Amino acid sequence: MRLGGTSFESALYRYLFPPIFVIGVLGNVVNLCVLLSPTMRSRANNLLLALAFTDIAFLLAMLPHSMANYSALAMNYAYRFVYLHSKLQLTWLANWSSATAIWIVMAVCVDRRMGIKSPLYSRKDWSARKMAVVLLLIWISTGLLTSYNFFGFHCFRSYYCKGTQLYSICYSIASDRWVNNRTNPYSPAMREYVQMSIVANVFLVVVLPMIAMAALNAALLHELKKRGEDPLLKNNTSCCESRDRCQERKVAVTVSAIVCCFILTQGPSAITLVWNMANGSSPTTNAFVYNLRSAANFLVIVGKATNFFLFCFCSAHFRKRVVQLCLRRRKHCASRGSAVGAKTVEESALYSEFGSMVRDKRLTPPTTSSSLGATSI
Numbered sequence: 001m002r003l004g005g006t007s008f009e010s011a012l013y014r015y016l017f018p019p020i021f022v023i024g025v026l027g028n029v030v031n032l033c034v035l036l037s038p039t040m041r042s043r044a045n046n047l048l049l050a051l052a053f054t055d056i057a058f059l060l061a062m063l064p065h066s067m068a069n070y071s072a073l074a075m076n077y078a079y080r081f082v083y084l085h086s087k088l089q090l091t092w093l094a095n096w097s098s099a100t101a102i103w104i105v106m107a108v109c110v111d112r113r114m115g116i117k118s119p120l121y122s123r124k125d126w127s128a129r130k131m132a133v134v135l136l137l138i139w140i141s142t143g144l145l146t147s148y149n150f151f152g153f154h155c156f157r158s159y160y161c162k163g164t165q166l167y168s169i170c171y172s173i174a175s176d177r178w179v180n181n182r183t184n185p186y187s188p189a190m191r192e193y194v195q196m197s198i199v200a201n202v203f204l205v206v207v208l209p210m211i212a213m214a215a216l217n218a219a220l221l222h223e224l225k226k227r228g229e230d231p232l233l234k235n236n237t238s239c240c241e242s243r244d245r246c247q248e249r250k251v252a253v254t255v256s257a258i259v260c261c262f263i264l265t266q267g268p269s270a271i272t273l274v275w276n277m278a279n280g281s282s283p284t285t286n287a288f289v290y291n292l293r294s295a296a297n298f299l300v301i302v303g304k305a306t307n308f309f310l311f312c313f314c315s316a317h318f319r320k321r322v323v324q325l326c327l328r329r330r331k332h333c334a335s336r337g338s339a340v341g342a343k344t345v346e347e348s349a350l351y352s353e354f355g356s357m358v359r360d361k362r363l364t365p366p367t368t369s370s371s372l373g374a375t376s377i
Contacts, residue, residue, distance in 0.1 A: 003068035003083065006287055009294040013066040016298070020305050021066070024059045027308025028052040034311075034321045043126050044115075044255060047108045048307075050135050051101055055304040058097035061090050062301060077164060084157065084168040092149040098266075098300060099142035099205040105262050106209050107134065109216035112255045116223045145205050148197035154186075174198060202277050206270040210263060217259045224253070254314040261310060265303030268296035 031052040035045050064083055073079045126134075155170040156179050171178060174195040178184045184191065272293045311318045 003074045003080065005294065006291055008291045010069045012294060012298050013069045017062070017066040017301065020301060021059050021063060023308075024301075024305030025056055027305060028056050028059075030322060030325075031308055031311060033325055034318060037321060040317075040321065043131075044108055044111050046126075046131055047104055047111065047135075048258075051104045051108075052307070054097045054101045054104065055307065058094055058101065058304055059301070061094040061097060064090055075165070077166065080166045084155075084166055087168070088150055088153055088155065088170070092146060095146045095149050096143050099146050099201075100139055101304075102205060102209045102213075102262075102266065103138045103142055104135075105259060106213050106216070107138070108255055109213050109220065109259055113216050113220050113223070116220060142205065145197070145201050148194055148201065152194040152197065172198075198277055202270075202273055206266075206273055210267060210270055213259050214263055217256055217263075220256055224256075254311065254318075257310045257314045258307060261306050262303060265299045265306070269300050272296045 032049065034040060035049040035052070064086075067073050068079075068083055152173050153170045154173060155168050157166060157168045159166055169179070172194070173184070173186050174191050176184065276293070312322070
């Protein structure tokens with residue numbers, strides 16, 4: 001009994017997810033190493049730093065779902081038991097991380113739009129306390145909006161094969177359909193609350209942020225184009241101001257590329273989520289529709305691994321920092337290896353000296369007690 005859905009979904013998570021997971025985690029770790037350097041600290045980079053953390057959390061939350069598609073683990077009772085009892089929590093963590101990433105990207109869009117629009121705003125920086133408050137508010141609000149994934153489903157578990165295999169199927173509390181065509185046992189108030197939570201999640205976490213990001217990104221690109229064509233800004237600026245404006249432009253282009261990729265990878269999933277809500281959040285029985293939803297959800301996973309490549313392609317300074325980190329790491333490993341080699345040579349010299357002393361002592365004839373007595377006499 002498979003833990004996954006269709007064979008198409010199983011193929012996605014068995015063959016495509018592992019390399020995407022490795023690339024995504026390693027790429028975001030490199031992003032963290034670069035963005036944590038003192039020369040890269042800024043308002044937008046701090047938000048992108050938080051985005052890298054949330055992307056890693058999302059990929060880690062999706063890893064057990066991928067592992068469940070391998071027969072060796074899917075047929076293992078211990079793994080089935082742990083996975084089926086923690087599936088809702090893992091789904092909540094994945095949706096929570098995805099929602100947090102959406103709002104962080106929207107905050108980056110707002111920050112870059114204000115930075116391009118007002119040069120004075122771009123020269124101001126947020127304090128660590130203000131940045132922590134903004135990220136904490138995003139984290140708490142998205143956690144509440146996606147919390148219905150934790151309590152909004154009822155899972156039915158049953159044992160097969162003489163109690164050796166555990167199987168589970170989950171129904172939304174807000175769904176009109178129930179297992180074995182029975183009546184939904186939950187109260188109308190509870191069902192209404194879950195339904196309202198689903199609607200709020202769809203519009204506040206998916207639809208409205210997507211529309212806002214698309215509008216902000218279009219406004220950002222329009223402002224960049226207008227500034228590039230303004231003759232007053234080209235001729236009547238000092239060298240320092242021109243350098244700052246060029247830096248702002250590079251950051252804005254990088255952010256714009258990230259937002260465009262984000263919309264392309266998150267958009268299909270948003271459409272399927274709205275479609276599922278319109279159908280009453282009922283389990284999908286059509287295999288083709290289920291495969292479309294699986295492909296749309298998998299695009300979200302692909303998007304988590306693209307930020308590193310977008311940074312490399314759009315930011316020359318980021319590429320330079322990555323090369324510097326690699327060279328520094330290589331130099332550190334080389335110096336450490338030479339130090340270990342020198343220590344080994346020194347220890348070998350000490351051992352050889354100690355061995356020669358032992359050999360000299362063995363070759364020296366011993367002094368007997370009788371000779372000592374004769375000398376004393």
